[in-house]
Each structure stands twice: as C-alpha cells, then as structure tokens.
Amino acid sequence: MCRxxxxxxxxxxxxxxxxIRDAALQFVRKLSGFTVPSKANEAAFERAVAEIAASARVLIADLKTTAAPRDREIEAAKARERSALRFGN
Structure with missing residues (x-):
C-alpha cells in the first residue's frame, strides 16, 4: 500500500x-488496515485523512532546500527505467 x-x-x-490528499489517504489506509472503512469508522477515517493532508501541506510549505526543483517527467522516466530493470518489463 505505501508504495x-x-x-x-x-x-x-x-x-x-x-x-497531497492521495498520500494522506494511503497513510491512513496503512495505519488503520482499512482500504474502505466501515460506516462506524468512516467519520474517524475521513477526519484523519483531512488532518494528515493539512499537516502535509504545512510541512511541504515550511521545508527549505537549496537544491533545484525536480522535474516530474524526468523522475517518472527514471522510475520506469528502474522498474524495467527490476521486473524486466
């Protein structure tokens, strides 16, 4: 799941x-063990997703770096290359 x-x-x-919300959702799914929560747990699950997404937004906004921003397309191409080497696709 966390991959x-x-x-x-x-x-x-x-x-x-x-x-950001998708990352928070995956995190909550991993912690809770639920892919889809029951009706009894739905409110707590959604609240956790919202709180973690809010914390992630603050974290990303507050982090500083001197490195140049990475390009999403280049990083995606690198990931595909690693996957092909690993799995022989």
Whole structure:
C-alpha cells in the first residue's frame, strides 16, 4: 500500500491538493488496515485523512532546500527505467 506514497517536496510544478490528499489517504489506509472503512469508522477515517493532508501541506510549505526543483517527467522516466530493470518489463 505505501508504495503509492511519493515524495511531494521540491518538485516543479509543486504538489497538487489531490496528490497531497492521495498520500494522506494511503497513510491512513496503512495505519488503520482499512482500504474502505466501515460506516462506524468512516467519520474517524475521513477526519484523519483531512488532518494528515493539512499537516502535509504545512510541512511541504515550511521545508527549505537549496537544491533545484525536480522535474516530474524526468523522475517518472527514471522510475520506469528502474522498474524495467527490476521486473524486466
């Protein structure tokens, strides 16, 4: 599950709200063990996703670096290359 959580800091263009929420959702799924919570746990699950997404936004905004921003397309190409080497695709 957590393999879907990607680095969101220092990219050009910056991380979108959807990317931040998706990362928070994956994190909550991993912690809770639920892919989809029951009705009894749905409110707590969604609240946790919202709180973690908010914390992630603050973290990303507060982090500083002197490194040049990474390009999403270049990083995606590198990931595809690593996958091909690893899995022989």
């Amino acid at each position: 879907n959580i990607r680095t969101l800091f220092n990219f050009e263009p910056p991380a979108t709200e959807l990317e």
